[in-house]
Amino acid sequence: MNLRKYCFFYKIFLILLGTACVFAAHLIAEEPLRCNTCKKLIPSDREYIVSQNKCYCSRECFVQSLPVCTICGKRSFTGGIYALDHSFFACPECMKKPRCFACQIPADGQKLPDGRVLCPGCTRTAVVDPVRAQSIFNEVRDEMRFSLGIGTNHPIFFSLATPEMLHKLSGTRSNFINEQGLFKYEAEVERVSTRDFLGRKTGETLYKKGETSRIYVLDYLPKLHMQYVIAHELAHDWMTAHYPGIRDPAVKEGFAEYIAWRYNNFHKRSSLNRRIETNPDPVYGEGFRRIRRIAERDGFEGLKRYLEFKSKQNQK
Ligand SMILES: [Zn+2]
Numbered sequence: 127m128n129l130r131k132y133c134f135f136y137k138i139f140l141i142l143l144g145t146a147c148v149f150a151a152h153l154i155a156e157e158p159l160r161c162n163t164c165k166k167l168i169p170s171d172r173e174y175i176v177s178q179n180k181c182y183c184s185r186e187c188f189v190q191s192l193p194v195c196t197i198c199g200k201r202s203f204t205g206g207i208y209a210l211d212h213s214f215f216a217c218p219e220c221m222k223k224p225r226c227f228a229c230q231i232p233a234d235g236q237k238l239p240d241g242r243v244l245c246p247g248c249t250r251t252a253v254v255d256p257v258r259a260q261s262i263f264n265e266v267r268d269e270m271r272f273s274l275g276i277g278t279n280h281p282i283f284f285s286l287a288t289p290e291m292l293h294k295l296s297g298t299r300s301n302f303i304n305e306q307g308l309f310k311y312e313a314e315v316e317r318v319s320t321r322d323f324l325g326r327k328t329g330e331t332l333y334k335k336g337e338t339s340r341i342y343v344l345d346y347l348p349k350l351h352m353q354y355v356i357a358h359e360l361a362h363d364w365m366t367a368h369y370p371g372i373r374d375p376a377v378k379e380g381f382a383e384y385i386a387w388r389y390n391n392f393h394k395r396s397s398l399n400r401r402i403e404t405n406p407d408p409v410y411g412e413g414f415r416r417i418r419r420i421a422e423r424d425g426f427e428g429l430k431r432y433l434e435f436k437s438k439q440n441q442k
């Protein structure tokens with residue numbers, strides 16, 4: 127359940143040019159009309175364009191009202207698609223392009239050996255060097271500890287991973303999921319019993335030994351993106367250390383997404399948060415919104431009480 131997944135649903139934007147009718151204004155000129163683009167009054171003896179219940183004084187003004195494709199920069203006459211988080215608008219031609227694996231925007235990007243496509247924008251800060259990745263990890267861990275109060279002291283093994291590695295490590299069979307990071311915790315539990323002088327058992331204590339915490343993050347992610355994936359995985363580490371045993375995936379992933387969201391807010395990167403906020407996924411998106419509601423209503427202390435309750439619930 128430590129997967130990050132994003133669903134990209136789109137709002138389809140259609141311009142039916144057939145309905146952009148040209149009227150002879152003098153037939154219906156009762157009230158003065160205003161051009162929706164230039165806001166000038168349309169003289170009653172002039173023809174104008176109506177599209178989607180809006181009036182335009184000229185073809186130029188109508189064209190200016192059409193959305194600009196984020197990818198090719200041209201205005202689209204034939205509709206297109208808005209990403210749900212409004213990170214892009216793509217014309218039908220550009221929608222055919224392969225999507226950047228990191229930002230999901232269709233692009234003429236570079237093709238990585240494993241088949242992923244990376245757009246020019248994401249390529250600029252993509253992290254592939256393990257040493258650089260480790261220093262980014264250390265930096266995020268410090269920021270989490272000192273600025274967000276989410277810190278643990280045990281060693282955490284950190285490594286970049288290819289999609290194939292990440293998929294194997296996470297042990298899922300789904301092909302729908304877009305995995306970007308993984309937190310793995312393992313511990314051996316040893317039962318030690320105490321006995322009295324006759325050798326009778328008087329009690330039993332569970333000792334955890336050989337605890338290991340590992341975080342893997344997908345390689346080639348752009349730096350800012352990698353940072354919040356790390357923040358998400360560190361939130362799992364913190365929760366495991368303080369509130370073990372929570373099984374509800376919406377609480378686990380919702381909390382991790384909430385911490386990643388706070389991390390982005392701390393850096394004033396609200397554009398990165400739109401995807402978290404609008405994610406329609408029932409675990410990640412709904413979980414995030416549930417956790418945020420609790421935090422906004424009861425504060426972080428209240429959220430901790432909720433986690434405490436969830437953790438105890440499963441230990442019975
Ligand atoms: Zn997660």
Ligand SMILES: [Zn+2]
Nearest residue numbers: 161164183187
């Ligand atoms: Zn106009």
Ligand SMILES: [Zn+2]
Nearest residue numbers: 195198217220
């Ligand atoms: Zn385009």
Ligand SMILES: [Zn+2]
Nearest residue numbers: 226229245248
């Ligand atoms: Zn990209």
